[in-house]
Each structure stands twice: as C-alpha cells, then as structure tokens.
Amino acid sequence: xxxxHLLAVAPTxxxxxxxxxxxxxxxxxxxxxxxxxxxxxxxxxxxVGNPPDSPALEFAYAGGxxxxxxxxxxxxxxxxxxxCRLGDRVLEAWHSATAHRGEPLTIGSxxxxxxxxxxxxxxxxxxxxxxxxxxxxxxxIGGLHGRAILPGDAVPLAARRAPGGDERALAPRTRCSKPxxxxxxxxxxxxxxEAIELFLSAEFSISPxxxxxxxxxxxxxxxxxxxxxxxSDGVVPxxxxxxxDGQPIVLMRDCxxxxxxxxxxxxxxADLDRLAQSRAxxxxxxxxxxxxxxxxxxxxxxxxxxxxxxxxMAAGPRxxxxxxx
Amino acid sequence: MTSPGEALPTHAYGARGYPRFMPLGDTAxxxxxxxxxxxAINAEVIALEIALAAAEIPGIVETAPSYRSLLVCxxxxxxxxxxxxEQLRRLLGQALRPYAPPARQWFVPVRYxxxxxxxxxxxxxxxxxxxxxxxxxxxxxxxTVYFMGFAPGLPNLGGLPSALHxxxxxxxxxxxxxxxxxxAGGQAAVHSIARPSGWHILGHAPIRLFDPSQxxxxxxxxxxxxxxxxxDAREFDRLAARRDRGEPVILPEPTxxxxxx
Numbered sequence: 001x002x003x004x005h006l007l008a009v010a011p012t013x014x015x016x017x018x019x020x021x022x023x024x025x026x027x028x029x030x031x032x033x034x035x036x037x038x039x040x041x042x043x044x045x046x047x048v049g050n051p052p053d054s055p056a057l058e059f060a061y062a063g064g065x066x067x068x069x070x071x072x073x074x075x076x077x078x079x080x081x082x083x084c085r086l087g088d089r090v091l092e093a094w095h096s097a098t099a100h101r102g103e104p105l106t107i108g109s110x111x112x113x114x115x116x117x118x119x120x121x122x123x124x125x126x127x128x129x130x131x132x133x134x135x136x137x138x139x140x141i142g143g144l145h146g147r148a149i150l151p152g153d154a155v156p157l158a159a160r161r162a163p164g165g166d167e168r169a170l171a172p173r174t175r176c177s178k179p180x181x182x183x184x185x186x187x188x189x190x191x192x193x194e195a196i197e198l199f200l201s202a203e204f205s206i207s208p209x210x211x212x213x214x215x216x217x218x219x220x221x222x223x224x225x226x227x228x229x230x231x232s233d234g235v236v237p238x239x240x241x242x243x244x245d246g247q248p249i250v251l252m253r254d255c256x257x258x259x260x261x262x263x264x265x266x267x268x269x270a271d272l273d274r275l276a277q278s279r280a281x282x283x284x285x286x287x288x289x290x291x292x293x294x295x296x297x298x299x300x301x302x303x304x305x306x307x308x309x310x311x312x313m314a315a316g317p318r319x320x321x322x323x324x325x
Numbered sequence: 326m327t328s329p330g331e332a333l334p335t336h337a338y339g340a341r342g343y344p345r346f347m348p349l350g351d352t353a354x355x356x357x358x359x360x361x362x363x364x365a366i367n368a369e370v371i372a373l374e375i376a377l378a379a380a381e382i383p384g385i386v387e388t389a390p391s392y393r394s395l396l397v398c399x400x401x402x403x404x405x406x407x408x409x410x411e412q413l414r415r416l417l418g419q420a421l422r423p424y425a426p427p428a429r430q431w432f433v434p435v436r437y438x439x440x441x442x443x444x445x446x447x448x449x450x451x452x453x454x455x456x457x458x459x460x461x462x463x464x465x466x467x468x469t470v471y472f473m474g475f476a477p478g479l480p481n482l483g484g485l486p487s488a489l490h491x492x493x494x495x496x497x498x499x500x501x502x503x504x505x506x507x508x509a510g511g512q513a514a515v516h517s518i519a520r521p522s523g524w525h526i527l528g529h530a531p532i533r534l535f536d537p538s539q540x541x542x543x544x545x546x547x548x549x550x551x552x553x554x555x556x557d558a559r560e561f562d563r564l565a566a567r568r569d570r571g572e573p574v575i576l577p578e579p580t581x582x583x584x585x586x
Contacts, residue, residue: 129537
C-alpha cells in the first residue's frame with residue numbers, strides 16, 4: 001500500500017476496527033456492533049484530537065506488533081494499562097505520542113482488562129458500510145473486509161502526518177468492583193420470585209466462554225417459571241438472557257435481534273463498558289435500579305464522555321529511553 | 326433501598342393486557358402485542374413501526390420488528406421511558422387498525438432438491454408426502470415477511486402451511502449457504518448469508534438477499550409478500566450467472582397500498 005497506513009506485522013487475533021456502532025439497520029437484521037468499551041474508545045480519540053465516535057482498532061488482551069508507515073502519526077492506546085513501546089520509547093497507555101516513519105509499535109498486555117483501543121489522529125481511511133466502520137464479523141461487514149485483522153494487513157490512515165501541538169494525557173479510568181446495576185425485564189415474569197432474588201443477591205463469575213457477542217456467567221441455577229422458550233423478540237447489549245441450563249448470558253455489542261430466551265434483566269449502559277472489561281473469573285454481583293435512576297446514570301455517562309476533551313492534561317516529561325537501544 | 330424509578334411499574338400497562346411496554350435497560354423498550362406467531366399480531370407490530378416512523382419523535386434512535394413485538398431503541402437524554410410510553414400510547418390510541426403496509430409481491434425461483442445439501446427427500450418422508458407434493462405445497466403458499474432478523478437481510482416468513490410444520494434438525498449444520506430455502510417449526514425463510522442453522526433445506530434460490538455494496542443492500546422489507554416457484558438446474562444456473570454479474574434476478578410487483586386484512 002502506498003498511502004499512509006499501519007502495517008499489521010504480528011497482530012493478535014480478534015483485532016477489529018470499531019466505532020460507536022451502526023445505527024438504524026437492526027430492522028433489517030444488522031447488528032449495531034461497535035466498541036466493547038465505548039468510553040475508552042472516546043478517550044483514545046480525545047487524546048489524538050478525533051471526534052469521540054471515530055473508528056479505532058480494538059484489540060483483546062494485547063495488540064501485537066505494528067509498523068507506522070506514514071510521514072508521522074499521532075496515536076494513543078487506552079482501555080487499560082497496556083505495556084506499549086514505540087520505537088525505543090515506552091508508550092504509556094492513556095497518553096498520546098507521535099511516531100516517525102517506519103517506527104515499530106508493540107502493544108503488550110495489560111494486567112487488568114480485556115479490551116484496548118488504538119486511535120490515530122485523523123482516523124482510519126476505510127469506506128463505511130451502512131453508515132459505520134464497526135466490524136461485525138458474523139455478518140462480514142465493516143472494518144477491513146468485514147473480518148479481524150490478519151498479519152500483513154495494511155490499515156489505511158486518513159492523515160499523512162501528525163498534527164502539531166503538545167502530547168496529551170488522561171487520568172487512567174479507575175475500575176471499581178461495585179455490583180452491576182440492572183433494570184429488571186423485559187421477561188422477569190418468566191422467572192420464579194426465588195430466581196429473581198437469587199439473581200440480585202448471588203455471586204456469579206465470568207466464564208472463559210465470552211466474546212463480542214456475549215459473556216456467559218457461572219453461578220446458581222436460575223429457575224424459569226414458564227419454560228425457557230419465548231417467541232424470539234428484540235434484544236440489546238446488556239440483556240441478561242437465561243437459556244434452559246439456568247446460567248445467564250449477558251449479550252454484548254455484536255448481538256442482534258431477535259433472541260429466543262427469556263431476559264431476566266438488562267445491565268444499564270453506564271455499567272456495560274465496565275462489565276465488558278471484566279476478565280474471565282471475575283466475580284460479579286447485580287443490583288436492581290429503577291428505570292429513572294438508570295436513565296439518570298446514562299445522562300451522567302454522556303456528560304462524562306462529552307467532558308473528555310476538557311480533562312486532557314499536558315503529557316508528562318519525555319518518557320525514558322529503553323536501555324540497550 | 327428504594328430507587329427513584331420504582332414509582333413506575335416494570336410492565337406499565339401489563340395488567341390490562343396487550344399492548345404492553347417492557348424496558349430493556351435504559352435505552353430500549355419492547356412493545357408487545359401478543360404471545361403468538363400470528364399474522365394479525367404481526368400486522369399490528371408493522372403498523373406501529375410505520376406510524377412511529379411517520380411521527381418523527383425526537384430521541385428515537387431506531388426500531389426493529391419481530392414476530393409479535395416492536396423493539397424501540399431511544400436516547401433517554403432526549404426522551405424518558407415515561408414520555409416515550411406516553412407518545413406510544415397516543416399513537417396506539419389513534420385507532421391504528423391492523424393493516425397490511427404498502428406491500429410488494431415477490432416471486433422467488435427455487436431449485437428444489439438437487440445436488441448439494443438439501444433435506445427435501447428426508448423432509449418429504451417425515452411428512453408422509455412425495456417430494457413433488459412437498460414442492461407443490463411449499464410453492465403453492467403465500468408468505469409474508471414478518472420481520473428481518475437473525476442475519477442481515479434474512480426474511481422470516483409467516484404463512485407456511487401446517488402440513489409442512491416439523492421441528493428443527495437435531496444437529497444444526499455448521500454452515501448453510503446464502504440462498505438456501507429453509508423451513509423449521511412453523512416458519513419459513515431464505516438465507517441471506519452463509520451461517521450455521523438447524524433448519525431444513527428444501528432447495529436454493531439464485532438470488533442475492535444482502536449486498537452491502539449496494540445503496541439499498543436488502544432485497545426484502547418487513548411486510549413484503551413472497552411466493553416461490555420451482556425451476557430446473559439449467560434455469561438455476563442461468564439466473565445464478567445473472568446474479569453473479571450483479572444484475573437483478575427478480576423484481577417486486579406492487580400490490581394495493583394499505584389494504585385491510
């Protein structure tokens with residue numbers, strides 16, 4: 001590729017291009033998809049001066065090895081404390097940095113989270129499909145050929161060189177282990193009172209069987225009162241559906257309507273990013289909130305995201321050079 | 326501990342029956358019209374979706390119909406759960422009579438059976454019919470697109486004759502191709518992309534139902550009317566070649582708009 005691009009030298013599996021999701025096509029059976037951690041996507045974009053919903057690369061656990069093939073390129077990694085290197089420099093997560101032509105970028109692991117985001121100033125220069133660049137691999141649409149990034153792929157960039165100005169930093173997002181707040185329904189009436197009580201009081205752990213479609217939980221069996229088959233109906237990310245084995249599955253960004261299992265509750269959007277970032281084995285609790293409180297929480301989330309550009313700080317002193325280079 | 330939202334019942338009007346409004350967290354709700362896969366109930370769903378689109382209520386992000394309910398996604402910073410239900414009640418109170426939306430009629434060519442993965446003979450045997458009888462029953466019926474879903478552009482069809490009702494396969498296939506004409510339970514469909522499925526394949530249609538490179542990527546819409554007719558291998562190949570060149574294989578015929586059912 002001749003134009004400016006990021007070359008995937010040794011990418012990890014499951015890297016996809018994601019934005020805030022595809023709107024308006026669910027009525028034709030198309031998933032919204034979009035970033036698993038929307039706030040971290042917005043943070044990465046803020047650090048490089050992009051609009052908050054710009055597409056970025058989403059990776060799981062680590063991002064692998066890349067090469068910056070542009071005159072220069074401002075980039076930032078967010079999501080968690082991913083250990084990154086740019087050329088011979090340490091690249092701190094939640095900091096922007098400017099890469100020179102040909103510089104290698106290594107995105108290592110983070111101690112605590114699942115999903116990370118690599119945003120580049122000016123954004124990714126791929127054509128949108130149905131109004132979005134969000135990759136939905138199940139449908140083969142969005143991103144690069146509707147699939148995950150493979151070794152040798154070139155992700156085209158919109159900007160040939162980095163913008164001027166100082167590098168920026170954001171305070172890393174603090175994680176809490178508070179219960180995940182849920183609104184009961186839409187099918188809480190399909191469960192016994194004991195099952196609802198159990199769901200709101202028991203410990204569940206996140207199963208290793210999780211992906212962008214859903215997170216399986218392991219815990220006490222939730223008994224259905226009226227069977228576990230419903231006439232398939234609408235679902236959204238956050239819906240906690242309970243199939244016949246009584247073990248809940250929280251639907252995530254790649255879900256698409258309809259779904260055929262009763263949904264006992266729905267995780268509020270203000271807590272969904274945090275759930276997505278919880279690794280297998282994490283113990284989770286759920287707490288009921290009313291719809292008015294849930295919508296207040298969402299307004300706070302939107303206000304916090306809108307405030308991201310105001311929370312940018314000047315990046316600290318130049319990062320130390322790695323020994324031996 | 327009480328929260329501010331507890332003043333609102335979860336199922337706001339459930340005690341009085343349908344329609345009822347069920348929250349899916351803070352950004353979506355479902356309007357449910359019944360508890361059956363039924364053309365009259367589905368027509369109410371489609372009617373509300375059309376009325377809602379025309380009403381242009383600020384804060385509604387998108388809607389998605391399914392068999393017996395309408396999913397409404399909204400931005401609570403612009404419209405609250407309570408205010409949205411008020412608007413929905415107002416629309417539903419305007420004597421929205423169940424009606425067939427301005428529908429289009431499609432005639433879909435199908436190569437029944439034939440080479441490759443099909444269950445035509447197996448299904449015929451299970452139903453105590455000959456393959457020819459099975460084809461006659463399937464292609465003799467009129468179907469309605471209840472909704473699109475499970476995959477992009479996949480029409481979920483109502484109207485399968487009861488003689489063709491049978492459970493899904495015990496073992497789903499890991500992948501069945503786009504164009505596969507399938508039945509299971511009381512439902513019929515045509516596959517829009519290659520995907521896993523436990524439905525029974527009766528044949529294949531040489532049409533493209535989902536093409537994201539097109540301005541209008543979807544062949545069908547909710548409310549469309551669909552019939553099937555049998556074609557032979559030679560005609561299948563001829564039409565498939567046309568499909569592969571990106572040319573339209575079938576075009577819809579208009580029907581009377583808004584006709585009462």
